[in-house]
Amino acid sequence: MTFAPDIVAAALDRVAPRLRALREQRGMSLSELAALTGVSKSTLSRLETGQRRPTLELLLPLSQVHRVPLDELVGAPPAGDPRIRLRPRLVNGRVVVPLTRHSAERHAWKIVIPARASTPEPKTHEGYEWLYVLSGRLRLVLGDQDLTLEAGEVAEFDTAEPHWFGSAGAEPVEVLSLFGAHGERAHLDGSADAGR
Incomplete structure (x- = not known):
């Protein structure tokens, strides 16, 4: 061609x-x-x-x-292969896999956090974050709260509040993170559960 x-x-x-x-x-x-x-x-x-x-x-x-x-x-034309090549990166000792292109308004990542004792260092920045624990146990420090989330649990918060998260157990924790830079909250449609 x-x-x-x-x-x-x-x-x-x-x-x-x-x-x-x-x-x-x-x-x-x-x-x-x-x-x-x-x-x-x-x-x-x-x-x-x-x-x-x-x-x-x-x-x-x-x-x-x-x-x-x-x-x-x-603006290269599509190559014909529908598979997306995810490129994991190591960021502060965590494996981060971007699930959206960085030009998107909202960003999604899969984050794998190793099991190790870490001292929380809460930070703040503009935006809104939604975390879903895929496996393991997640420790979330949010303002004055110190929470432990189990697999299947979700947390949603304004990132202007001091926050930090890491592994809470003896095994790594896998998290799905959705982030909106301008304070967009995740809107979940509960209609799928309405008939249960």
């Missing part, structure tokens, strides 16, 4: 608005992005206005900073 030059040109033309939208969604200035990527502010500006053609050397650091796959930046 070969691509006609006009298809390639059209795909490259769509990169500029994508780059600008990603930066604005994250509330980042060109200067901040330049500092994180090592790409000059003027080059970033020209990329976002379409005055500079994107190259792999420019797109790779932008892809990493925005945590967006390169094919999403350039």
